[in-house]
Amino acid sequence: MKKSKKTKEKQSKVQVQQSNWRLKVAQQKLQVLGFSDERPSGRMTEATSTALKSFQKQHKLKADGELNDATYHKLTWEAFAKEGIPKVKGKEIVSRAAKYKGVPYVFGGTTTKGFDCSGYVQYVFKDCKAKLPRLADEQALQGIFVTQKQLRPGDLVFFTTYAAGASHVGIYAGDGQFWSASSSKGVILSSLKDDYWKQRYYGARRVLITNGEVYK
Template sequence: MQEEKNSYKKFNNYLRKNEEGYFSYNRIEKYLKKLGNPLELTPFGYIIGKLLIPLILFIAFLISNDYILAIISAVFGYFILDIILKTKDKQDMKVIKIELGDVYDLLNIQTSAGVFIGNALTECYLVASNKRFKMKLAELSAEINMTKNIEKALDNFQSNFNSPEIDNFVMTIKQSLITGQTEEALEDISDSLKERNLIEIQEDTKKVNSTANIIQLLMYLGIMTTINETLRQIQAIRSSTPKYTPSRGAVSVSSSAVVAYASNFLGTPYKWGGTTPAGFDCSGFTQYVYKHFGINLGRATYNQINDGYAVSRDELKPGDLVFYGKGGSPSHMGIYIGNGMYIHSPRTGDVVKISPYDRPDYITARRVM
């Protein structure tokens, strides 16, 4: 344990003495400080992380004999800390740039009321909600109150960020201290910052909308691919399933025969109260299909939910009846046909069609064969 402590001290001392280069203690300390250091890393911890993470990933994939992935993961592991730090900094700065506008407004109000800008700066932390921004503004306030050296306090505040907006803020305050033209400078910078923030928000909104549209398109393509695959399977079932011939003996119906027969009515228009191929409602469709096989179902959805016996989602098979509604009361139904799909007659203006069965208002399923 003592040897580990000594090794740590030696390496830490080496870093502190190393004033230049990539592994310079001061360079790493400033780098972490400007990015907010959300992981609370020391320069020593940062370097150890940069070395250990890629080494662990490399060995892990090397053991599985995946040499290419081992190299790729090692490179990724080397930069993972920087990615985390910069991502968090970017998230923080989005909020800070908006709150900086509130700081400008507060300073403008205070100085317009005759308050010296140095005194006004000590209250800026009150309008901030971002933890990092609020803490640094509080430190700025404390340093001004203790040292009365506003310029040095501003320099220290600036060193905590890697942001042109913060640089402009500090420069504006310093210039106003020299020129005394506080209100005009603050108002101009505040308006400019708010315009840039508005543009960024609009651009982010466009990105979100574009992403949402892409996701919706991919979901639609995925659903259509599944439906087309299901239709191909139905066509194969129809080709291989012998024509059903009613008999006077016991009823024995295959799920393939039910699916094949139900698919004959794809495109049939919805008709409220309809029970024939001229037009079906949801329960009229299922009743008509099963009647063809000599199985008599109740007329309405709330009747058919009591026919047969209940089956869980894990036990679903083609031919099972699936029910939908709110509060356990069924208002719609159809026939499960496999592949996560069901065939049904949805609503006025629609037709008998195939849709994904896994709706949020799903209630239960019944098996009647």
């Protein structure tokens, strides 16, 4: 069965978005490691290519300034060792997350008077003396990618809701559930298996070093 032109165009668009996201992550990691001060954009620039070449030379990789698989994986692991949150355990994060059950949703909220999704996640981590950026799409650049099967309590899960990309974030609690500040119900424990979240799942990131490395 041949794929329709519309299907091919949709797949092509998704591939471009994934490629841009991968590059955006790489640009953030180059910042973390001190190879670049360029703001992550998801677009290949001369500055990004130069930074990649420098990183590749230092780690004895093919220095062509391209973001190949070997470079991407080495880059993310080196950055994780530096930017990953040490000592704090996933169970501690989940325990703090549950503490704020029922706090109402407030767009732009960052306190116990009202949270938005990323404000809630940032607050919980701060409560455990750990730092995260303020916005969901910034939080989605942190740490390393993990699949749903690799999720551990304290990992971050992302969804595409009101805007393209990572526009909603939650804290994985274990057993297929996660805590987040829902716009309709405030801070609540939800299931990844719920149709609403299942259809909007975007990906997950590991920011806690204590949650361990990921082996494919």
